[in-house]
Amino acid sequence: MTYQSVMESPRFPSPTRQRVVALAAIPIAAAITRLSAEHLRRCLEQLRRGARPATYQEALACRDAVVSVSLRCASREGCLLRSVSAAVACRLQGRWPTWSVGVQTRSPFGAHAWIEVDGHMVNELIPDDSMSRLFSVPPIERRR
Template sequence: MPITLEAAGRVRLPRRVAALVAVGAARALTRLSPWRLRRALEVVRRGARPATAARALAARSAVVSVSTRCAGQQCLQRAVATALLCRMAGQWPDWRTGVRTEPFRAHAWVEVAGEAVGENEDVSLYRVVFSVPASV
């Protein structure tokens, strides 16, 4: 199966550094078990305001611009890094992971106000398994 990378724009240096930190932290966090990952993200989310669609999209764009892994098939690392980068700005999107059966696939993404941010895939086909919403 060919891998297509998402197109990425230029990101200014301070934002680029923050995105690299988020991507590195996300890579470490995605090695945790799903339950520990969700718990870690719940702790990080504390005190954050709900993210705006513009902030979440800008964070996602910055993440895919600094990481070929995140621009490719690493949706879990991309979603975690996007959420962490939003958190650095005091905001948090809804972070989700889900599965579908026909064909079987797993996916991770972020949402704002019920809308997936920057996704080319129809996430309504997925049953949400884990979620760290913006507000509790």
């Protein structure tokens, strides 16, 4: 039996600075993803403090950089590490997207983790309305 894995590639080559940030974010994210779901959520809630909400382009640049430097993040099964790494990369630059985890509402059943901005998934191959969110860690809105 053979195993096929779909590898994702970034749309454009990431600048060196973005790749360096991604290389720093991935080991941090790998440690966070080893935590239980509750501790992972709490850790991300702490990380988002003091960060401004990310724009779609900023979140996309971080996600593309993470995918460009890590085969594990680029794999179809790497959604948890990819999404947490992209969120951490955004945070290292003073920004925070909404990090979410959920399940597919259409057959076949599957869990998925992603980042989003303004309710839109960042560069995911599935429609925004195809997931039922279990929990998310949005940016903290600053009061003026």
